[in-house]
Amino acid sequence: MLKLIKYIKPYIYNVLAAIVLLFIMGNADLALPDYLSKIVNVGIQQKGIKDAFPQALRSERFEKISLFLSSEEQAVINSAYQQLDPTQDTTLLAEYPVLATEPIYVLAELSKQERGQIEPIMARGMIVTAMIQQMQENPENAANMMGSLPFDPSKIPPGMDLYTIIGMATPEQREQMIDQVRDQFANMPDTLVHQVAATAIEHEYEQMGVNLGRIQTRYILRTGGMMILVSLLAGITSVSVSFLAARTSAGVARDIRKDVFTRVESFSSQEFNNFSTASLITRATNDVTQIQQVTFMVIRMAFFAPILGIGGVIRAIDKSPNMWWIIALAVGMLLLIVNITFFIATPKFKIIQQLIDRLNLVTRENLTGMMVIRAFNKQSFEEKRFDGANRELTRVGLFIHRIMTTMMPLNTLVMSGLQILIIWIGAHQIAQSTLQVGDMMAFLQYSMQIMWAFMMLSMLFIFLPRAAVSGDRIAEVLETENVIKDPQNPASFPQPFTGKVEFKDVYFRYPDAEECVLHGITFTAQPGETTAIIGSTGSGKSTVINLIPRFFDVTQGAVLVDGVDVRDVYQSDLRDKIGYIPQRGILFTGTVESNLRFADQEATEETLRQSIEIAQASEFVFANPEGLQAEISQGGANVSGGQKQRLSIARALVKQPPIFIFDDSFSALDFKTDTALRHALKEETGKSTVLMVTQRVATVKGADQIIVMDQGKIVGKGTHSELMQTCQTYQEIATSQLSMEELA
Known part of the structure; x- marks a missing residue:
């Protein structure tokens, strides 16, 4: 197949x-699970709060956070x-109503880069201050919540502010805290820190x-809108890729068919024997x-599958690094199924193409020889012969399709097991606060995309052989x-x-004979003369x-x-x-006219009519109301053998060449039409060289030169x-066909 890559x-x-x-389409498809993850994690669970630091907070909270920094x-x-005071800016009052009573930080x-720098600082501060608030509400659990502190929270007198005590600590104590x-935060997963901070x-x-x-609502609508835009982009690129792939594949097929047809047209009889x-x-x-x-x-899948597969792996591991082994396990099972299918089905593909050749051969022979089949009453024999070729092709085709259909449910089973395993393990990680629900959903979708990428490649590897x-x-x-071949010079x-x-002195041997x-064939055919070649069947x-x-x-x-030697000039x-x-x-x-113009597209209608009259075809051509526009079916099946021969002769006459070759072209004509045609040809081809092969002595009687052949020799x-006086072979042929009176 690589030999056709030039197309x-x-x-x-x-x-x-x-x-x-x-x-672009691959990145768009890979972005959709991430947007879904954001909607679940941020839009639903975190009420649209996407950052681990606030956009605004009260001055009181800001000062408390500063104590832990x-x-x-x-x-x-x-x-x-x-910092904004109520008297400084009222534009944010609708968004932050607390600004009416106290200052805030915005x-x-x-x-x-700066946002990434403040995120861990503010996340830690927001969490610590929230935990201290819980300590004050429940002092007996304070030690468990904060761990080792420079003071004992359970011994704090009721009503005393914890932040006052922290503020009273020495610098060394605060630094230690x-x-x-x-x-403590260094040991916490980033997802958990983000969730608690939110x-x-x-x-x-x-x-x-x-x-x-x-x-x-604003966050969900904005993220959902992006999902819609990305989906539209993926859809547009998908249609565009399919269009380009279809045009390319159709163009490649057209060019290959053209070259195959051109090559076959250039074949000699020796190549046709192969x-x-x-x-x-x-x-x-x-x-x-x-x-x-x-x-x-290949265009649609071979390039897309690696993009989707590699991108899916990278994004899936980013969502949950410790679940990579699940994807590796599923991909390994899928590759095992594909390899088994590949090695079983591949040898059958070559067989099936040979069986298609066989079926075409039997079908073509049956259609071509239909009259012979009916004449010998062999319909049942040919039906069995066709049925045998058809059943063999069906058997191999069913075997391949059974293998292919078995692969699909097995792949579906692997994918379903993968989904169950991801949900089961992901649920445990969600319970342990090491994974968010949205990330698990995204990981699940990425794993499906990875599996589909490998399935696309597997389908490609099945069809490639x-x-x-x-x-x-x-x-x-x-x-x-x-x-x-044509000569170089x-x-x-x-x-x-x-x-x-x-x-x-011509000798000829067929290829492989x-x-x-x-x-030792030696003779000369002169212009203006008719040279006839006669002999028994198989004489050459x-x-x-x-x-x-x-x-x-x-x-x-x-x-x-x-x-000039015919091997020294262009064949054309x-x-x-x-x-x-x-x-x-x-x-x-086509039509009668299109068949005659096959010899010369520029021929005048007068030339066409004259050629038809000389070929003795006017009686059936012009008897038809459609005349030259009368339809000719495939292979001339709607005209008789004699009519086909006469139209073939008329076609050659339209060309008006200096050399005419008649290869037993009068065999289907009756003697009357044969005689009339030869007389008309004599007048039309008076200056041309005429070579005529025939088995009829009556056809060659008037020839200027007759070559008699027997077993490949003159x-x-x-x-x-x-x-009639010198050649015994000719005498035997002549006396077997005509009476002595006709030969005189």
Whole structure:
């Protein structure tokens, strides 16, 4: 399949654009669980309080917090907060009603770095002051709440303010207490510190008269709005990526089909012997479709899955570092399932393509030979033959699909077990205050995204082997070297061109054959003359004719046209001089006119009509009301064999070439039509070189030169009267077909 990678190059900008969009889409998908986590953790649990430090607090609380801070920390928060008196600013009165009765401290505009600097300081201060408030309300539990203090809280006289006692402590005692508080917070998880600080801030806001419901609603709406925007961005990029992937894969398939068709068109008869028609059809259709599907999947999944998987792992570990092993366990089980499926299914993909070739072959033979099948009453035999090929393909296809369908429920089982395990372990961590509910939900979604990423890769690895088989089959056609090639330094025909054809001691052996089928063929076909080749079946008549347009190349000797070896000129130049009418008339889907214009698109209607009359086809063409526009079905199935031959002759006449080759083109004509056609041809092709292969003596009687062949050799050469005197083989053929009176 790597041999076909060059077909991606014209669409490299589409692929690069798709990768950029996939990166955006991946980050958008990865951002959604984080937003959900924020809504649960902050919006619901923390009433919309997202920071571990307050936006504003009472002066009384600010001063109490300062008691538990070092001089450096006090300097930091003093620069971060500004004190406002009720007489100084009334704009914040609606937001902070307590400002009407007492001064407050409001957070100044800070950078992200400065906010990160004050967060641990204020979080610790808010928590400590909240705990002291609880100590005062319940002094007997004070020691358990604060740990070792420089005084015994249980012996504090009732009604005495604890902050007064702390303020009376010596600097050494306060420093010792501050260190103890820091040590205690150092052992607390960050999530727990954030949660407790948010609770303390919530209580402070309540005492300040702040509308917590408005804060919560505003935060949820803002975060939810961001989720909607991110979802829309993910949707737009997803559609865009699919569009680019579809255009790229369809373009790649189109280019491959074009090159396969072009390559097949250039095949000589030798290359066609290496590939069956059914196989070439399968390679140009089904195999190319496999490449198209995998190209789409690679662009859509192969780049997206790593982005989603790696990003999911990073974000999941950030949410809960100690649950990474759960994802690793699930991914390992998934990879085990994929590998087993891969090794079982892969060998079957090559088999299934061969079975499709076989089914196409049987189908094509049945459709082509339908009349023969009916004539010999072999319908039941052919039905069994088709049924055998069909059932074998069905059996292998069902095996592959059973393997594929087994993989999906197993993957679902792994994913369901992963969800249960995450919820079970996450619930214990939530109970221990080491994990928040929103983080557990985000971790669960990230784990699902990671699993989907590996599932996408697994699907890709399942389809890649089949596409690789198809790619190799296509590359086999594209890399087939033509035996018959144009020369590197081509010669040109002399001008004016006359059309003289010479065979000089020609020997020919078919590819892989042990013996030659033509031996020492030497003759000359002059312009303005008709050279007929006659002989028994298998004598080599058609083989001789096929050497002129280079359907095969001679093994020894030379074929010359106007004195130039046909191997020394371009094939297109050579064949442009030839009007070829094959033994089996071939017509194409379209109209009578389109088939005649196959020889010359610029031909006038008068030329078309004249060619039809010469070919004796006017009686059935113009008898039809549609005339030249009469429909011709595939392969000319709606006209008789004789009509096909006459239209094929008319097509060659439209070209008006200097060399005509008739390969037993009169075999389906009655003697009357044959005679009329030959007389009309004599007048039309008077200046051209005419070579005619036939088994009818009546057809060659008037030829200027008759070549008699037997077992690949020329056994007679001359006119009819001369051969009747000198060639026994010709005499036997003639007397077997005509009476002595007709031969006279």
